[in-house]
Amino acid sequence: MAEIAFRNVCKSYGATVAVKDMTFTVHDNEFFCFFGPPLSGKTTILRLILGLERPDSGEILIDGRPVNGVAPAGRNIAMVFQNLALFPHMTAEENIRFPLVERGERPDRIAARVGEVARKLRIGHILHKPPALLSGGERQRVAIARALVRDPVAYLMDDPISALDARLREEARVELKRIQREAGRTLIYVTHDQEEAMSVADRMAILEEGCLSQIGTPSEIYDRPVSASVACLLGSPVMNILPLTKEGTAAGGAIRLPPVLRPQAAAFIGIRPENLHVLQQDNDEDGSCRVTDVEPLGGTTVVTVDAGGAVLRAVLRGQPDIHIGSRVTIRVDVAHVHFFGSGGEALHQHREGLA
Amino acid sequence: MSRSLSFECLRYAAILVALAITLVPILWMVSMAFKPVAEWQATGSDLTWIPKDPTLDNFRYIFGESSSNLIVALERTAVKPILSSLLSATLGTLIAMSAGTAAAYGLSRYGTGANLPLALLQLRLFPPMAVMIPVMVMWSWLGLMDSWYGLALIYGIVTLPFAFWLMKVFFDDMPREIEEAAQVEGCSRWRVFTRVTLPMMRAPLASAALFVFILNWSDYLIALLLTTREWVTIPVYMASLSSSMTGQLYGAKAALGLIAAVPPVLLGIMIQRHLVRGLTFGALRQ
Numbered sequence: 160m161a162e163i164a165f166r167n168v169c170k171s172y173g174a175t176v177a178v179k180d181m182t183f184t185v186h187d188n189e190f191f192c193f194f195g196p197p198l199s200g201k202t203t204i205l206r207l208i209l210g211l212e213r214p215d216s217g218e219i220l221i222d223g224r225p226v227n228g229v230a231p232a233g234r235n236i237a238m239v240f241q242n243l244a245l246f247p248h249m250t251a252e253e254n255i256r257f258p259l260v261e262r263g264e265r266p267d268r269i270a271a272r273v274g275e276v277a278r279k280l281r282i283g284h285i286l287h288k289p290p291a292l293l294s295g296g297e298r299q300r301v302a303i304a305r306a307l308v309r310d311p312v313a314y315l316m317d318d319p320i321s322a323l324d325a326r327l328r329e330e331a332r333v334e335l336k337r338i339q340r341e342a343g344r345t346l347i348y349v350t351h352d353q354e355e356a357m358s359v360a361d362r363m364a365i366l367e368e369g370c371l372s373q374i375g376t377p378s379e380i381y382d383r384p385v386s387a388s389v390a391c392l393l394g395s396p397v398m399n400i401l402p403l404t405k406e407g408t409a410a411g412g413a414i415r416l417p418p419v420l421r422p423q424a425a426a427f428i429g430i431r432p433e434n435l436h437v438l439q440q441d442n443d444e445d446g447s448c449r450v451t452d453v454e455p456l457g458g459t460t461v462v463t464v465d466a467g468g469a470v471l472r473a474v475l476r477g478q479p480d481i482h483i484g485s486r487v488t489i490r491v492d493v494a495h496v497h498f499f500g501s502g503g504e505a506l507h508q509h510r511e512g513l514a
Numbered sequence: 515m516s517r518s519l520s521f522e523c524l525r526y527a528a529i530l531v532a533l534a535i536t537l538v539p540i541l542w543m544v545s546m547a548f549k550p551v552a553e554w555q556a557t558g559s560d561l562t563w564i565p566k567d568p569t570l571d572n573f574r575y576i577f578g579e580s581s582s583n584l585i586v587a588l589e590r591t592a593v594k595p596i597l598s599s600l601l602s603a604t605l606g607t608l609i610a611m612s613a614g615t616a617a618a619y620g621l622s623r624y625g626t627g628a629n630l631p632l633a634l635l636q637l638r639l640f641p642p643m644a645v646m647i648p649v650m651v652m653w654s655w656l657g658l659m660d661s662w663y664g665l666a667l668i669y670g671i672v673t674l675p676f677a678f679w680l681m682k683v684f685f686d687d688m689p690r691e692i693e694e695a696a697q698v699e700g701c702s703r704w705r706v707f708t709r710v711t712l713p714m715m716r717a718p719l720a721s722a723a724l725f726v727f728i729l730n731w732s733d734y735l736i737a738l739l740l741t742t743r744e745w746v747t748i749p750v751y752m753a754s755l756s757s758s759m760t761g762q763l764y765g766a767k768a769a770l771g772l773i774a775a776v777p778p779v780l781l782g783i784m785i786q787r788h789l790v791r792g793l794t795f796g797a798l799r800q
Contacts, residue, residue, distance in 0.1 A: 211698070232702065237698070238695065238698045240694070240695055241691070244689065245692075248713045248714050258699035261700035261705065305699070
């Protein structure tokens with residue numbers, strides 16, 4: 160039940176700028192995800208919201224109220240830390256109870272709340288154990304339970320499931336989404352995993368070196384990245400970025416774009432691997448493209464193509480009859496080509512005009 | 515296989531030698547404590563590990579029951595020195611541990627007083643002899659001479675650097691997020707310290723305190739200079755257990771040594787569970 164906003168917030172540690180003049184608003188009841196490479200300022204943003212760090216300048220607002228001078232305990236925000244930060248000298252139950260005890264809740268209400276949360280997260284059977292005796296997944300549940308047990312205005316989570324193995328992560332992801340929906344609270348989530356960010360977030364923000372590059376729904380950002388670097392952060396394998404010649408060719412002439420189809424200022428083009436079509440060539444007439452690697456992943460196959468010296472990656476459905484060394488031609492629908500200027504900035508208007 | 519066998523033999527041989535060097539003198543002291551005067555200075559075939567005529571006379575002697583075997587009557591008994599050692603070492607340990615822990619925590623968490631660690635270490639860089647005479651003058655001026663609390667105070671000061679450095683390493687190794695979690699969940703800084711930090715530090719605190727206590731307990735020089743009659747400690751008292759007529763009172767010294775070994779050993783056993791964890795704290799990832 161809170162809207163959290165940054166107004167021109169700056170924070171540096173010595174010479175390192177962690178957060179650069181950042182302004183954004185996380186809406187009430189939103190699953191909001193911060194995504195960026197390591198050291199992009201994700202964790203610092205959470206620490207600023209929590210009040211564990213003070214901004215050098217700018218204002219942090221919770222529900223429109225400036226909280227710059229408010230201590231962490233007074234902000235009523237719950238947090239799940241990256242290393243979970245369970246209290247090792249307490250049992251799981253004492254850990255979960257801790258926030259309520261510190262806030263002076265009545266014992267009967269504490270017992271009721273702990274029971275309720277333990278049921279919701281299915282950890283009733285491990286409440287008596289200390290964290291050291293719990294598995295990774297159980298610890299994570301206890302940490303989330305400690306955050307859920309009270310009634311904060313927002314939940315913050317710093318990559319809480321990064322320690323789990325791939326299968327458990329998928330489960331945890333689904334569960335987090337369910338928990339957020341049921342709790343009906345703002346949830347701010349930080350991750351370095353693009354797939355995780357895109358799958359859970361209502362809206363997300365892309366961070367690069369302490370700057371907010373783009374903010375929007377995952378599909379908005381995926382379909383209309385503001386720059387080549389943002390485009391490369393989302394999607395796996397990464398987008399193919401190719402320099403575009405004055406004549407409108409790329410990849411050694413394998414891709415040709417007539418002038419009417421491309422913006423004047425375009426210096427680079429970007430093609431998502433799933434939009435690149437690779438066709439088997441019967442004869443060797445167009446010999447400029449050669450397959451250098453094939454990675455069958457079951458449902459899809461990633462094919463690496465050498466096109467006139469440029470390395471392109473394509474994701475194809477199923478397991479096509481393409482082998483290393485095959486001669487191929489590549490095709491791309493111009494509606495799916497991203498154009499970037501010489502500085503990497505996206506040139507969206509032209510694409511919209513074309514569509 | 516044969517190579518690893520010979521290696522094992524060597525290993526056990528080395529362990530046996532090390533054990534012998536450590537344990538034999540202690541066992542000899544235990545044996546001596548129960549020997550009558552006649553056996554104190556036995557040589558040749560008279561020399562035995564097990565006292566031929568075991569007796570508690572040595573203990574009776576230092577606690578003031580005059581014994582016919584011992585010519586010299588003692589000026590004072592061991593009761594007061596034992597009390598003095600217990601009081602001064604315990605209070606000194608409390609002073610060093612509380613001040614050292616507070617300083618280490620502040621420095622580790624807030625980074626204030628960046629020069630403090632070396633400044634404290636400086637206390638240990640002076641040869642004790644160079645410091646003790648001026649301290650004697652100061653203590654005399656403050657009226658702290660020959661008192662258990664005067665001793666406790668200087669013990670606290672002298673062992674403070676140990677307490678500080680040990681605790682600082684432990685605090686530095688403690689994950690900061692745990693305290694931050696407590697803060698976020700509604701604790702003030704002070705509550706964080708008492709509810710989360712100190713309980714988590716139980717093992718390190720126990721091992722550091724034992725270490726500091728042993729240092730204080732075995733001090734001789736400071737007590738020699740700062741006490742004269744009333745509050746001499748066990749080591750000082752032990753040195754006085756000799757006379758021009760009888761020479762060293764070996765049996766009495768051994769008996770006193772045996773008694774002096776009891777408190778540290780007891781403490782060690784009491785906190786044994788914490789000791790291993792405390793001394794390896796931070797070396798193991800959870």
